[in-house]
Amino acid sequence: MQSYIKSLTSFILLLLAIALSILIVYSSVFTDLNDLVTTYNKNVKLNSISNFNSFLSEEKLSSKFASNSYIFSPIDYKLNLINYQNQITLKNSKRLQKKEDTSYNINNYLNINNNETTLLSALNQSNIIPATNYLRENATILMLVRNWELPSALASIRTLEDRFNKNYNYPWTFLNDEPFTQEFIDATSLATSGETQYGIIPQVDWNIPHWINLTKFEQNINDSIHNNIIYGFSKSYRNMCKFNSGYFMRQELLQNYEWYFRVEPDVNYFCNFNYDPFKLMKNLNKKYGFIVSIYDYQNTIPTLWDTTMEFFTTGNNSNYLAKDNSYKFLTDNSLIGTSVTVQTNSTSDYNLCHFWSNFEIANLNFFRSKPYQEFFNYLNQKGGFYYERWGDAPVHSIAVGLLLNKSEIHHFDDIGYYHPPFNSCPSSNILRLVKNCQCNVNDENNIDTKPHSCLSKWWKFGGGKYFMQYDSNQ
Ligand SMILES: Nc1nc2c(ncn2[C@@H]2O[C@H](COP(=O)(O)OP(=O)(O)OP(=O)(O)O)[C@@H](O)[C@H]2O)c(=O)[nH]1
Numbered sequence: 001m002q003s004y005i006k007s008l009t010s011f012i013l014l015l016l017a018i019a020l021s022i023l024i025v026y027s028s029v030f031t032d033l034n035d036l037v038t039t040y041n042k043n044v045k046l047n048s049i050s051n052f053n054s055f056l057s058e059e060k061l062s063s064k065f066a067s068n069s070y071i072f073s074p075i076d077y078k079l080n081l082i083n084y085q086n087q088i089t090l091k092n093s094k095r096l097q098k099k100e101d102t103s104y105n106i107n108n109y110l111n112i113n114n115n116e117t118t119l120l121s122a123l124n125q126s127n128i129i130p131a132t133n134y135l136r137e138n139a140t141i142l143m144l145v146r147n148w149e150l151p152s153a154l155a156s157i158r159t160l161e162d163r164f165n166k167n168y169n170y171p172w173t174f175l176n177d178e179p180f181t182q183e184f185i186d187a188t189s190l191a192t193s194g195e196t197q198y199g200i201i202p203q204v205d206w207n208i209p210h211w212i213n214l215t216k217f218e219q220n221i222n223d224s225i226h227n228n229i230i231y232g233f234s235k236s237y238r239n240m241c242k243f244n245s246g247y248f249m250r251q252e253l254l255q256n257y258e259w260y261f262r263v264e265p266d267v268n269y270f271c272n273f274n275y276d277p278f279k280l281m282k283n284l285n286k287k288y289g290f291i292v293s294i295y296d297y298q299n300t301i302p303t304l305w306d307t308t309m310e311f312f313t314t315g316n317n318s319n320y321l322a323k324d325n326s327y328k329f330l331t332d333n334s335l336i337g338t339s340v341t342v343q344t345n346s347t348s349d350y351n352l353c354h355f356w357s358n359f360e361i362a363n364l365n366f367f368r369s370k371p372y373q374e375f376f377n378y379l380n381q382k383g384g385f386y387y388e389r390w391g392d393a394p395v396h397s398i399a400v401g402l403l404l405n406k407s408e409i410h411h412f413d414d415i416g417y418y419h420p421p422f423n424s425c426p427s428s429n430i431l432r433l434v435k436n437c438q439c440n441v442n443d444e445n446n447i448d449t450k451p452h453s454c455l456s457k458w459w460k461f462g463g464g465k466y467f468m469q470y471d472s473n474q
């Protein structure tokens with residue numbers, strides 16, 4: 001009997017011990033959860049995996065809640081905590097839900113336990129990070145480039161990845177008239193956050209068309225050398241200008257894309273983007289985006305404008321003109337403001353203002369459209385890419401200016417940009433601070449403040465600063 005009581009007591013004690021252990025484990029889980037919820041109420045900002053892991057250890061939370069696959073933005077984190085409350089098996093939880101909205105409120109950022117040395121960095125808009133499975137636009141970053149330009153291409157990739165793409169991972173497309181070397185492919189694919197693809201341009205899209213009179217072409221090369229015309233000596237430069245005017249959008253690798261962001265070797269972006277420029281273009285119904293606008297060299301395009309007018313007065317082509325086009329921006333010669341203006345030596349109505357096309361964010365469907373393609377084919381047949389030295393920048397600009405409404409053209413005045421030899425630095429001090437811009441607005445190479453910038457014309461006659469469009473005499 002005694003031994004029976006003894007074993008019954010031990011059995012009861014064992015049961016109690018088991019119950020107690022279950023209670024302890026259970027409550028510790030809830031403590032963790034409560035801690036998380038409490039901490040959440042303190043408005044934690046976590047924006048990287050390492051932040052998250054150190055957050056867990058500092059708050060003495062179970063490491064089983066750590067994740068290797070999440071990138072946290074404030075909004076993601078909120079979603080995640082909701083998950084925490086609802087499901088205990090967090091370690092198996094899936095990636096965050098699709099989250100496109102990266103806006104946030106300044107007041108959401110407070111330090112944990114008021115300790116500034118904890119995981120929180122100072123408030124900085126540049127830390128906006130979209131969710132891992134962010135829904136990108138159908139867009140690619142595009143670079144036409146030669147193998148020997150690899151170091152310069154890498155420099156451009158570095159700055160654009162840093163300022164924009166590292167958070168968005170848009171794919172890069174590299175085009176070349178020759179096969180890319182393995183060295184080029186290896187280095188660029190490792191430097192980019194998005195996928196990369198490499199295209200060889202078909203010879204017919206690149207080389208001199210069969211209808212070009214080679215004697216006349218050689219004559220122009222010689223004249224251009226004699227007259228010191230910029231890049232006038234180079235045959236490949238003319239192929240490049242023709243290609244960038246009318247063939248880039250026809251390349252096979254671009255067929256499935258709607259948007260492109262043109263990048264050249266050795267450029268620099270001065271500010272954090274803080275938003276997805278492709279989404280901006282789409283949401284605001286824009287088709288073409290630029291940063292710099294300047295006067296072109298008359299001696300490279302003596303007959304481009306007249307040929308353009310010929311095209312628009314042929315058949316029904318005038319129907320292609322947009323209702324609210326930028327004709328005035330392209331032709332105005334008045335003095336704006338009190339500053340000195342350059343005396344262009346234009347021999348036509350064109351004032352030589354063009355968008356600097358080494359930076360472009362634009363819609364491929366526009367450049368693939370019938371009006372643009374017909375316009376380009378007309379120009380190409382006339383041979384001005386070879387008998388003169390027409391650049392792709394004035395060709396794009398005239399087409400964009402006449403075929404699109406002003407409201408479809410966007411001036412990216414908040415990014416800051418450098419392509420030798422000019423730069424453009426946002427003029428707003430607060431914007432430069434918030435977007436971590438690294439540029440000097442007073443730099444002598446800041447083209448925007450120089451007489452040969454066309455920006456004031458864009459502000460007055462294009463889609464820019466509306467206060468300049470008010471004319472008290474009207
Ligand atoms: N594959 C290839 N790319 C070229 C060739 N010529 C120019 N490019 C590219 O075309 C773009 C424009 O050429 P650039 O030499 O930069 O012309 P630019 O911007 O007018 O003049 P600079 O930048 O002042 O030299 C750049 O992305 C070049 O890398 C060429 O012969 N082959």
Ligand SMILES: [Mg+2]
Nearest residue numbers: 264265358419
């Ligand atoms: Mg260039």
